[in-house]
Amino acid sequence: MKNVLLTTLLALFAAAASAQTGAVTGRIVDADTGESVVGAVLTVTPARNPEKKQYLTSAYEGSVSIPSLSYGEYGLSVSFLGYNTLDTTFRVASPKVSLGVLKLKPGVQIETVVKEVKAMRTSQKGDTVSYNAGAFKVTTDADVEGLLKKMPGITVTDGTVEAQGEEIKKIFVDGKEFFGEDVTTAIKSLPAEAVERVEVYNKLSDAAEFSGMDDGEGYKALNIVTKPGMRQGQFGKLYAGYGYDADTKTESQHKYIAGGNVNIFSGDSRVSVIGLFNNVNQQNFSFEDILGVTGGSGGRRGGVGQYMMRPQSGVAKVNAVGLNYSDTWGKRDQLSFQGSYFFNNTNTTNRSTTQKWYEAPMAVDTLSTTGYSDTKGFNHRFNARLEWKISENQNLMVRPNFSYQSNDPWSTTQGWQYGESGYSRTDNFNDGLRSGYSLGTFAVYRAKLGKDGRTITLNGSFRYSDSENNATSYSNQLGSLPDRPVTDPATGVWIPDDYVQLRYLRDMAPSRSHTLRGEFTYTEPVAKYAQVSFQYRATYDHQERDKRSYETGSDFSIAGLTPDPQLSNAYESNFTTHRFGPGFRYSKERNTFIANVYYQRSLLDGMVTQNGSEKIRHNYNDVTYFMMGQLNINRENSLRLFVSSYTDNPEVTNLQSVYDISDAQNISHGNPGLKPFYSHRVNFHYVNSNVEKGRTFMWMFSFQSTSDYIATHTVQNPSIEIDGQRYTPNFYSMPVNLDGSRSLMTHLSYGFPIGFLKSNFNVMAGIVYSKTPSMLGGTVDAATGMISGGERNDASNMGYDFRAVLGSNISENVDFTLAWNGTYNEATNSLDASDSKNRYFSHTAQGDLKVVFPLGFTLTASAAYTQYIGFTNDYDSHYTLCNVYVGKKVFRNRRGEIMVGVNDMFNQNKAFARTTGSGWTQNATNSVIGRYYMVQFTYNLRRFGKKGSTNIKDYDGMEHLEGRRRMGPGGPGGPPPFRPR
The missing domain is CATH 2.60.40.10 (Immunoglobulins)
Structure with a gap:
């Protein structure tokens, strides 16, 4: 014993x-x-x-x-x-x-031998595709954007990054968020030579990544892994230039640009500062518009996320600064912080033209307009992420955010619509001031409850926004008239006096909203490789707006006036949603399967005031689901499949049974019977990475089908009476539910090295199809404002696209990229009796070159030929854009460069776009920067390590062989590097 x-x-x-x-x-x-x-x-x-x-x-x-x-x-x-x-x-x-x-101890000296091997381009682990940055050669002063453009399966267009057919939502640097959701800024703020590798993966949501139970709210992310030797020092780029526009294509002949970025890294402590000041339309920062101050609808219901918008059309003056800071504290790195702040000030001017053809089944008309706009915008935004690792089993993360925006648009539009429906004059003016702020926070607490796989997650969020919208405007009230307007005998220009009856308005529309959301998730292991979960989520969203419109004289004075009841309305809505359901997860080795199903009940309780009060109350019951399968066949092949559904409920403004006659030529009415739409989505990805041969193949497929799609029912040129006044608008519309909305997209991508050219070749081909239903024609009920009758029209578009890119991989002194991409479209309308197809094609052939010659002389050039061809509506628009700069590297380590050159050498730049819809085709142009000459100076900051060496090779931790030539045996005569080809 x-x-x-x-x-x-x-x-x-x-x-x-x-x-x-x-x-x-x-x-x-x-x-x-x-x-x-x-x-x-x-x-x-x-x-x-x-x-x-x-x-x-x-x-x-x-x-x-x-x-x-x-x-x-x-x-x-x-x-x-x-x-x-x-x-x-x-x-x-x-x-x-x-x-x-x-x-x-140093080893035995060996003779200098250079051995060339193919550098590993990509590798794959699970759903993560890793690109070896060293296998893609760019110039020493290139940024991450230039590096990404050479990687297979990745495309960069106007700052938007797509990988494997999905848009990148966030950039991480060494696993830490970098500049929040501003992907454009992030890829322009780091030099390419600081990058060891680039990882593309599917990032789980904050709540899901701790438990491993994918909730379907993740996104595609990109992680930039820096070289170890560049995590201690200061690096970046500073530049300034002055130019002259002899052709005066824009408002100012004098051109300028200044800016740059500075990164100060000290282990986990990292500070990045960016700035941009110019009047040559360089808009590298994304713009946030969660309040709708730029004229959009603002943020979507029920979320605390930020919604980014691209810069408006035209030529902009930009003043922008940004700061990103991250650090980690504690013996076990228990506390980490990442935060960013941005300020943007833009002044955008635009001269635009529109040619819009209404085709069968609509009345055959032509709308021709010209416009001018001058828009000033200010934007402050801050977001942060604070994480506290309480223990190995507990974690707390908080995301605060704040935003203030103002937008001051001034615009005029004139034109004519003419054809089978008669003649009508477009004459609009708008001068507004919109401003608002938003603040919120999101917090999640996560804990492991002893047993592996047993977790609890609690998260909640709060968001409040407040905005003002004050505007003055006028527009033409008269609809179509049957007779052709008379023309000036001297000029031949139509005289519109008899076709114009201007209505002057003063609008004030303050609005507020707040959202509360809470969620509980519990997971429990039921087998060695399996978990079950239960989730409950509750969301409360309150919105209110009080729009007061006054019909004034040409001085826009409202003294002694009361709001016009036909143009004014106020609404208040409360939207409550409860969602709960079970989930299942199976994960063994490198393969994962996840399935969740939810029951969702939503309640809309609203009040609309316009000529009285209208109570709006709706209940919605839905079942949604999410399934994901990840199959890693081997180290080179993986499959990933998403199948999910979601609902979106109509806005209260679409449900109100009142008229919107703020634009007398385009009157709309709500639909109290509108139902939520329900969508099913399928996303499939296959990736093959042949590491040995440096080849990468990707195939993506996406399909979406929507029932009860919220479409538009449009009647052309009706005659309606509203509160005793007769209106003959060009168009009258209301929202309706229609089944049959479809979209499909599939793309193939293949990349491989071409040894004898020392280059990488990437090709991508795909098909994009969409079908959008609508209702056309019918009769407007004078008593209710509802439309009866009419016919359904399905507007379908089939697009075929192809892209090929040849990127050099020769050396840091020779960098070129040749690319061609083209898109062919066929648009049809089901009500078109002739069954004709609107066929059009656009393509661009482009080349970029940077050469560093002996003695430090440089040549930087780019040329792009773009052509738009219409086969149905016969047109051919094309132009060549060519930029050429010659320069000289200066300073001891060639960190500086002086360049002189010309932008748009042939002065042919254009901004052209063709779009199609249900019964119409449109061509549009906008202002662009033309030819100008400029001298520019650039300095690349590089300071690393304790001794502050400015030679990047002294501290390049990943290029071990090159680095050992400095501190290896025999100094510079040490072992040689392997050179990738």
């Missing part, structure tokens, strides 16, 4: 001892020079379990840190190219163990 007791006690003591852990530190240096060795590979082997090896590398100043090793004996092997391997042992028997200074 004593022996049994003694054995049990010894076993317990042994177990307790083995459960204890200690932190191990040390430093790797050169035995001869005492210099730090960065990037040495350490292999740690437990004596009792030699198969459980750990691998790590020495960091800044050769430091080694192993935060947690169980008590016991270990073997240690330290290796690095150019040195003899160091083998030793150590013992962990206390909470802190120091290995001291580990000295690597």
Whole structure:
């Protein structure tokens, strides 16, 4: 009995001892020079379990840190190219163990030999595709955007990054958020030479990543992994230029640009500052419009996310600054912070033209307009992420955000609509001031409850917004008249006096909203590889707006006036949603399957006031689902499939049974019987990465079908009476539910190296199809404003696109990219009796070149030929845009460059767009920057390491071989680098 007791006690003591852990530190240096060795590979082997090896590398100043090793004996092997391997042992028997200074002895000298091998371009682990940045050669002063453009499966268009057919929503740097959701800024703020690799993956939502139960609210993300040697120092780019526009294509002949970015990295502490000031239409920062101050509808119901919009058409003067800061504190990095602040001030002017053809089944008309706009905008926004790792089993994360925006638009539009429906004059003016702020926060608490896979997640969010909208405007009230207007005998221009009856308005529309959301998720393991979950979510959304419109004289004075009841309305709505349901997750090795199903009940309770009060109350019951399957066939092949559904409820403004006659030529009416739409989505991705041959193949497929789609019922040129006044608008419309909305997209992408050209070749081809239903024609009921009768029209569009890119991979001194992309479209309308197709084609052939010659002379050039061809409506618009700059590298390390050149050498730049819809086709043009000459200076800041060397190769932790030429045996005559081809 004593022996049994003694054995049990010894076993317990042994177990307790083995459960204890200690932190191990040390430093790797050169035995001869005492210099730090960065990037040495350490292999740690437990004596009792030699198969459980750990691998790590020495960091800044050769430091080694192993935060947690169980008590016991270990073997240690330290290796690095150019040195003899160091083998030793150590013992962990206390909470802190120091290995001291580990000295690597230089190895045997070898003759200089250069060996060329194919650099590994991509690799794959699970759903993450990793691109080796070293396999894609760009110039030393290129930014991340230039690097991404050469990678297979990735496209960059006007700052929008797409990977595997999906838009990148966030950029991370070394796993930390970088400039929030502003992807455009992020990819222009880091130099390409700082990048070790680029990872593209599916990021789970904040609530789901802790439990592993995918909730379908994730997004495509891109993580930039920096080279270890560039995580300690200062780097960036500063530039300034002055130019002259002799052709005066825009308002100012004098052109200027100044800006840059500075990154200050010190381990986990990182500060990035960006700035941009110019009048040449360079708009690198995204713009946030969550309040709808730019004229949109604002944020969607029930969320706290930020919705970004692209800059408006035209030529902009831009003043913008941004700051991003991140850091980690605590012995175990318990507390981390990432935050960013932006300020944007833009002044955008635009001269536009529109040619819009209404075709069968609509009355055959032509709308021709010209417009001018001058829009001033200010935007402050702040967002942050604070995470507290309370313990290994508990975590708290908070995301605060704040935004203030103002928008001051001034615009005029004149034109004619003429054809089968008669003649009508378009004469509009608007001068507004819209401003508002929004603040909110999101918090999530996550805990593991002892057993692996048993977790609880609690999250909640709050958002409040307040905005003002004051505007003055006038528009023509008269609809179509049958007779052709008379023309001026001298000029031949139509005289519109008899066709214009202007109505002057003063509008004030303050609005407020607040949203509360809470969610609870519990997961429980039911087998070795399986979990079940339960989720409950409640959302409350309150919105209110009080629009008061006054019909004034030409001076817009409202003295003594009361709001016009036909034009004014106020509404208040409360929207409550409850959603709950179970989920299941199975994950074994590298394969995962997830399924969730939810029951959702929504209640809309609103009040609309216009010529009285109207109570709006609706209940909606829905069942939604989400399924995801990840199959990793092997290291080179993976499949990922999403199948999901979602609903979206109509806005209260669409449900109100009142007229909107603010634009007398385009009157609309709400539909109290409108139902929510319900959509099903399928997304499929297949990725093949042949690491040995450097080839990457991707196929993506996406399909969406919507029932009860919220479409538009339009009647052309009706005659209606509203409160005793007769109106003959060009169009009268109301929202209706229609089934049959479809969209499909599939793309193939293939990338591979071409050895004899020392280049990478990427091709992409795809098909995009959409079918959008609508109702056309019918009769307007004078009593209710509802439309009866009419015919359904399905507007379908089939698009075929192809893109090919040849990117050089020769050296840092020769960088070129040749690309061609084209799109062919066929648009049809089901009500068109002739069954004709609106066919049009556009394509662009483009080349970019940067060459650094001996003595530091440079040539930077780009040329693009763009053509738009209409086969149905015969037209051919084309232009060539060519920019050429010659320069000289200056300073000791060629960090500076002076360039002189010309933008748009042939002065042919155009902004042209063709769009189609239900019964119409439109061509539009906008203002552009034309030819101008400029001199520009650029300086690349590079300062790394303790000694502050400005030579990037001295601290490039990933280019080990190149770095060892400096600190390896024999100095510069040490072992040669491997050169990727």
